[in-house]
Amino acid sequence: MKSLMADTLRFGPLIFAVAVMLLPSANAQESDRVTGLIKEEGWQLVQANCTECHTAQIIMQNSGNREVWKSRIAWMQNTQGLGELDNDVENSIVNYLSTNYGQKDASRRAGLSAHLFPDNPYSEAK
Template identity: 30%
Template sequence: MQYAKPLRRHGGIVALALYAAGMTSAAQALEITLPPETARYTPSDLPGFRLVQQNCMTCHSAQYVLTQPPSSPRGYWEATVKKMKKPFGAPFADEDIPAMVDYLTKTYGAERTAYAAASAAQGSAPAPAAPAVVAGSHDPQALLAANGCTACHAVDKKVVGPAFKEVAAKYANQPGAAALVAQNIRAGGAGKWGQVPMPAYAALTKEDLQSLAGWILGR
């Protein structure tokens, strides 16, 4: 009986140690690294393209629309867009809904074939699908337009992401700034300028990334 209490105390310490080790292992097991985002919304002259690019990617990948039934009618896309606003709380204005629905229906839904045919007949076929990269061109303005960068960024004011001038000011005189900005574009992410995620642009070449980074830092 003299040794019962010390043994129980020792057993309790061991149990706590094992519990803590188990919690650590469980926490480590929950760490998940997602692959770089490569899905892009199909570029278009339709006004809804910019609105979709600006609003939808703040919450989810462009992969979402690619998994929807291609025969989905306009009513389906309207219900989907409205659902994103209520109950999910997407911050776009009600007056933007028709343009967003029009773009989604004509690009990914039941009207895409007819719209493409009508555009081709008028000599202004919609732009091809992703990857939205200008082949053989490292012109920063062309790259910005082709990859939808201006849907979330402007030169001198915050849109969804920071203004290009804000980025330039943050990295001014910082050693290796161009390489760092290029890597941020390639990898995407969230947390540097708020919690709204920026998609990764892993399909861009090293030269494209350097061109964009140099242009941004020159603002």
């Protein structure tokens, strides 16, 4: 009995921590089981219009504000064969993407300081 009590005291905090980690988060966003897209307003428009040409994984790997997503749509229309979208449909898609896959604070590392660059062997200023 004493051993069981000692084991409970020793492993109790670990068991509690694991149990808490396994509980779904209160603010966890529900994702579509097929595409993985976050199920928020507009997700079905994104699924219907965007995953005709590429997987939803491409969407989830990217981020951007409204202007970034609009420019990506324009690029796909100009170079990849995406047809014109109804204004309401495009606005809903851009709203969804910028809200759920918005610009990340630090999606790239900070730029190197100039003093860390190697000398340019082709530079005429020597």
